[in-house]
Amino acid sequence: MNDALSKLAGRRPTDGMLALAQDIAENRQREGLPQSSVPAHVYTDPGYWQREKAAIYDRMPQILCPSALLPDPGMTVPHDATGRPLLITRDKDGIAHVFLNVCRHRGTRLVEGSEVQCTKRLVCPYHAWTYSVDGRLLALPRPDTFPDLDKEEMGLIELPSRESGGLIWFSPNRGGADFSDIEKLGEDFDALGMGEHVLFRRKTHEVAGNWKLIMDAFLESYHVTRLHAKTIGPFFKDGITSGDMIGPHSRSAVGRLEDMEAIDLTDMAQLRRVVTFAYQLLPGALIIPSPDYINVMVMMPQAHDRTLVEDFMLIPEHPTTDKARAHWEKSWALLDGGVFASEDFRAAELGQQGLESGAVAELTLGTLETGVRRYHETVEEALRTAN
Numbered sequence: 001m002n003d004a005l006s007k008l009a010g011r012r013p014t015d016g017m018l019a020l021a022q023d024i025a026e027n028r029q030r031e032g033l034p035q036s037s038v039p040a041h042v043y044t045d046p047g048y049w050q051r052e053k054a055a056i057y058d059r060m061p062q063i064l065c066p067s068a069l070l071p072d073p074g075m076t077v078p079h080d081a082t083g084r085p086l087l088i089t090r091d092k093d094g095i096a097h098v099f100l101n102v103c104r105h106r107g108t109r110l111v112e113g114s115e116v117q118c119t120k121r122l123v124c125p126y127h128a129w130t131y132s133v134d135g136r137l138l139a140l141p142r143p144d145t146f147p148d149l150d151k152e153e154m155g156l157i158e159l160p161s162r163e164s165g166g167l168i169w170f171s172p173n174r175g176g177a178d179f180s181d182i183e184k185l186g187e188d189f190d191a192l193g194m195g196e197h198v199l200f201r202r203k204t205h206e207v208a209g210n211w212k213l214i215m216d217a218f219l220e221s222y223h224v225t226r227l228h229a230k231t232i233g234p235f236f237k238d239g240i241t242s243g244d245m246i247g248p249h250s251r252s253a254v255g256r257l258e259d260m261e262a263i264d265l266t267d268m269a270q271l272r273r274v275v276t277f278a279y280q281l282l283p284g285a286l287i288i289p290s291p292d293y294i295n296v297m298v299m300m301p302q303a304h305d306r307t308l309v310e311d312f313m314l315i316p317e318h319p320t321t322d323k324a325r326a327h328w329e330k331s332w333a334l335l336d337g338g339v340f341a342s343e344d345f346r347a348a349e350l351g352q353q354g355l356e357s358g359a360v361a362e363l364t365l366g367t368l369e370t371g372v373r374r375y376h377e378t379v380e381e382a383l384r385t386a387n
Ligand code: FES
Pocket: 103, 104, 105, 106, 107, 108, 124, 125, 126, 127, 128, 129
């Protein structure tokens, strides 16, 4: 673990990260924040979810996975949870692609399953049309029987995608996509060294709650010492927090229960021991850097009250000793199973159950929960822009 941490030493946080850390070091409370609210129907109305799906999840750039899922050229992985059969690949030059996982011959699903594979060629199980991992149609049996076929035109259908800061994003909109906000985020993720991390574990959770209820649990620090009292709560100061926006995405920081006096905040390894950052990305992804590893969580809503969340744990390097492996296993069990599944996601499910009763027309938000209100405004803005 200490080796892993030392890889961060000397890395400098971005100016934005530093500003938040200084707020926390100086215990600068934001004055005059208002109490606010969010209407309950945005979580419980299936029609509202249909509008969000059309305006947001069928349109906006969104994260599929960390780069570390496909570390090497020739790797491919099917991805189905966005509601379309996707195939993520890394070609021989190391470029990531996102294709529809569908053979151009007669529309058969090309690659089965959901595991990462390493291959040079993708062969359709039906008639063996063969594609390369960069999407080109390489060969087909009995080409003499397709006198009018232009192989160049029959490559896999590619969706716009972008790899930045250690994350692979795609846009469901075949017509094109604006990835400009992503580059700005990439500066922070580069400072965290996310692109150099390796994947330790991944798991998809099925949560019986609206996708925004899950995001809400990561947009305020009010619950941290309470909901997480038996796990990570004791590591944090209560409500010592700061936050800002990077384009439409939120960045927040919470003070850990450590003395900040002697800390050099411009050194990433030291900074991460005293402040925990979190990134709440539109439409629904969370990046949580703990002191020595990073969790990436991707929301994939299936209905107004059901969300798949894929959690990826990234570590600075592959463990080479049993001791290192045991250390990361413990962290994975604590965060993925203990904190996220048994606490944050459970709170989202309990929220769904309570709100479906109609007992509460509006959720009341205190001044430590303004991040929730701000996030909902961004979602509402996306809905307005789409209409
Ligand atoms: S459907 Fe794929 S080769 Fe025929």
